[in-house]
Amino acid sequence: MYQALYRAYRPEIFEEMLGQKHIVKILKNQLTTDTINHAYLFCGTRGTGKTTTARILAKGLNCLAEGEKPCGKCENCLAIQEGTFIDVIEMDAASNNGVENIRELRESVKYPPAVGRKKVYIIDEVHMLSTGAFNALLKTLEEPPENVVFVLATTEPQKLPATILSRCMRLDFRRVPENTLVSGMQAICEDRGVRTSEDALHLIAANADGSVRDALSILDQCLSGGQMNISRDDVLEFLGTSGIEVFLEMTDLVQSGRTSEAILLLSKVLADGKDVRQFMRDWLSHYRGLLISKFVQNPQDILNMSLENTERLAVQAEKLDLSEISCVIVELAKTMADAKWSPQPRVLLELCIVKLSENGFATALLTKRQEGDAQGKKRQHKAMEAADGNNIQTVKEEKKEKKADPVIPADEEAAVSVEKTDCGEERNALPEDFSLEALWHRIFEDGESFKTSFNLIRSGTSLEAITEKEFIVSASSSLKLRYLKENAATLEDLMEKHTGVRRRLRCAEQTDEAIKQETDIDAIRAMAEEALGIKVEIE
Ligand SMILES: Nc1ncnc2c1ncn2[C@@H]1O[C@H](COP(=O)(O)OP(=O)(O)OP(=O)(O)O)[C@@H](O)[C@H]1O
Ligand SMILES: [Mg+2]
Ligand SMILES: [Zn+2]
Known part of the structure; x- marks a missing residue:
C-alpha cells in the first residue's frame, strides 16, 4: 500500500x-x-x-x-x-x-x-x-x-x-518557519533521489503556512507523477495561480496605476481556470489582510497565515495608506455585490480594476512611492518570487471561529434519523451525541493513507451541516476549495461509509453572505435609522 x-x-x-x-x-x-x-x-x-x-x-x-x-x-x-x-x-x-x-x-x-x-x-x-x-x-x-x-x-x-x-x-x-520546512523537504528529496530547486521548495513551504503535514502533502502531490526533477514551475502548475503572490502583484499594479498590466494579469489568472467571483473574494481577503496588518503586530493567528506570508503582507501594507486600503475594500465589495447577480462578472471586475488604478488617490500617491520606494519594490519582488500560499482567510471565517460547536439543526437531525428508521435497520453509523466536527475528523483519520490532495483539506475545511441529501463544507481559501472539489468523490464515499447514507458534497460559499450583509447599503441605512431614530443618508 x-x-x-x-x-x-x-x-x-x-x-x-x-x-x-x-x-x-x-x-x-x-x-x-x-x-x-x-x-x-x-x-x-x-x-x-x-x-x-x-x-x-x-x-x-x-x-x-x-x-x-x-x-x-x-x-x-x-x-x-x-x-x-x-x-x-x-x-x-x-x-x-x-x-x-x-x-x-x-x-x-x-x-x-x-x-x-x-x-x-x-x-x-x-x-x-x-x-x-x-x-x-x-x-x-x-x-x-x-x-x-x-x-x-x-x-x-x-x-x-x-x-x-x-x-x-x-x-x-508553533507554525514551522519556511526555511525549516524547506530543509526538511530537502532531506526527504535527497532520500528519494529527487532533485528540486530551492525556490520550488520555498513555494511549497509558503503554501503550507507552517504546517509540516501540508508541506509534505503538497510535495507528495508534486512527486506523484514520478518525475525526479522538480522546478518552481512544476509546483506553480500544481498550485495554480491562487497564491498570495498574485494578489500582491495585482495590488501593486493597481496601486501604482499600471492599468493595462493589471488587466493582463487578471486575464492570465482567469485563463488558468480561476473563477472570477472567487478571485474577487480572495483579493478582498488580501486587502483585509493588509488592513489587519496595519493594526495588529503579529497577525498570523487572526489571518491564519505563516509568519513569512504575514511579513509579505506587512511589506505591502507599509506602502499603502489606510485610506487607500479602505477605498479599495469598499470598491471591491461593491463590485462583488453587483457581480453576484450579473451574468458578466468579469467585465465588472475589469471596470473595478480600471477605476481603482486610475483613481486619484493612487496617482497622487504614485510620485511619493516612486521616489521613496525603489528599494521597497526590489524587496517586494523578491518576496513575491518566493511567495505564495493561498492562505487568505475569508471575512466570514473569523466569525466562524467564534461560533460554538457545530450541531445539526433540529430539522436536519430529523432528516438524518428518518434515514435511520427508513429501512428498518440501523443504517446510520452516527453515534447519538455525534458532532459534525468529530465526524469530519474521523473521515480524515480514515483517509490518512490516500495518495491525493486529500490530506491537504484536513486543515482549512469544516463540515457545516448535513442534510438528507447533502453535506455542506466550507473552505478557508480558494486553494483548499479547489482541493475540496477535487476530492469530492472520495469525501462522498467516506461520508457514506461513516453515516450509512449517500450524500453529495456541497461547498459552502463562504463570504458571499457576509459581504452582502456588509455592503448592502440599504440594509446598513435601515439599521442606522432604526438605531438612531432619525433619517439617515449614506453617501
Ligand atoms: N514538527 C514536525 N517535524 C517533522 N514532521 C512533522 C512535524 N509536525 C508534523 N510533521 C509531519 O506531519 C505529520 C502529522 O503530524 P502530527 O500528527 O504530529 O500533527 P498534529 O499536530 O498532531 O496534527 P493534528 O492537529 O492534525 O492532529 C507527521 O507524520 C509528520 O510527517
Ligand atoms: Mg494529532
Ligand atoms: Zn529506546
Whole structure:
C-alpha cells in the first residue's frame, strides 16, 4: 500500500522534529532530570507535531537505552512506533467522547504499567470530549496514580474547561518557519533521489503556512507523477495561480496605476481556470489582510497565515495608506455585490480594476512611492518570487471561529434519523451525541493513507451541516476549495461509509453572505435609522 510522505517521514526521535525547539528542549530536559509532569496539554495548529511529540515523549519515558532517550531503536521504542506497546494508550476523543469512555480509561489507569516504566495516555482532539467526560477526566487528573502520564492534544485549547487547563503543563506548538520546512523537504528529496530547486521548495513551504503535514502533502502531490526533477514551475502548475503572490502583484499594479498590466494579469489568472467571483473574494481577503496588518503586530493567528506570508503582507501594507486600503475594500465589495447577480462578472471586475488604478488617490500617491520606494519594490519582488500560499482567510471565517460547536439543526437531525428508521435497520453509523466536527475528523483519520490532495483539506475545511441529501463544507481559501472539489468523490464515499447514507458534497460559499450583509447599503441605512431614530443618508 502506498504510504503518504507525511506518514513515511513521521519523526521517531526528538532530533528529527522540525521546529518546536522550545518544546523539545523542555521535554528532553525533563526526561534527563526525571522531572516529568503528570499531565501535558499540547496545543497548536494542525500538522505541527503534537501527536508525533506525544509519541516521542512516550518513548522517552519507556526507552531502554542507557544514554539519550528515546533512542528510537530499542524494543520499547520500536513497539511504541508500531503502536503495539500496551502501556501507551492512544485515544481519539473525536470518536470516544462520552463519559463511559473516560470511565473505562479511569478504570484502566488504576493498574500499574505492565511492561514499561510509565503508562502514557495520549488523548487526541481532547476538546471534543463531552462535558461529562471532562468532569470524569478531571477526577483522574486531580489524583493521578504514580507512573501515569497524560498527554492531551488539541487544536482548540479555548474550548477546554479552565479546570482541565489548570492541571496540565501547556506547551504551544508553533507554525514551522519556511526555511525549516524547506530543509526538511530537502532531506526527504535527497532520500528519494529527487532533485528540486530551492525556490520550488520555498513555494511549497509558503503554501503550507507552517504546517509540516501540508508541506509534505503538497510535495507528495508534486512527486506523484514520478518525475525526479522538480522546478518552481512544476509546483506553480500544481498550485495554480491562487497564491498570495498574485494578489500582491495585482495590488501593486493597481496601486501604482499600471492599468493595462493589471488587466493582463487578471486575464492570465482567469485563463488558468480561476473563477472570477472567487478571485474577487480572495483579493478582498488580501486587502483585509493588509488592513489587519496595519493594526495588529503579529497577525498570523487572526489571518491564519505563516509568519513569512504575514511579513509579505506587512511589506505591502507599509506602502499603502489606510485610506487607500479602505477605498479599495469598499470598491471591491461593491463590485462583488453587483457581480453576484450579473451574468458578466468579469467585465465588472475589469471596470473595478480600471477605476481603482486610475483613481486619484493612487496617482497622487504614485510620485511619493516612486521616489521613496525603489528599494521597497526590489524587496517586494523578491518576496513575491518566493511567495505564495493561498492562505487568505475569508471575512466570514473569523466569525466562524467564534461560533460554538457545530450541531445539526433540529430539522436536519430529523432528516438524518428518518434515514435511520427508513429501512428498518440501523443504517446510520452516527453515534447519538455525534458532532459534525468529530465526524469530519474521523473521515480524515480514515483517509490518512490516500495518495491525493486529500490530506491537504484536513486543515482549512469544516463540515457545516448535513442534510438528507447533502453535506455542506466550507473552505478557508480558494486553494483548499479547489482541493475540496477535487476530492469530492472520495469525501462522498467516506461520508457514506461513516453515516450509512449517500450524500453529495456541497461547498459552502463562504463570504458571499457576509459581504452582502456588509455592503448592502440599504440594509446598513435601515439599521442606522432604526438605531438612531432619525433619517439617515449614506453617501
Ligand atoms: N514538527 C514536525 N517535524 C517533522 N514532521 C512533522 C512535524 N509536525 C508534523 N510533521 C509531519 O506531519 C505529520 C502529522 O503530524 P502530527 O500528527 O504530529 O500533527 P498534529 O499536530 O498532531 O496534527 P493534528 O492537529 O492534525 O492532529 C507527521 O507524520 C509528520 O510527517
Ligand atoms: Mg494529532
Ligand atoms: Zn529506546
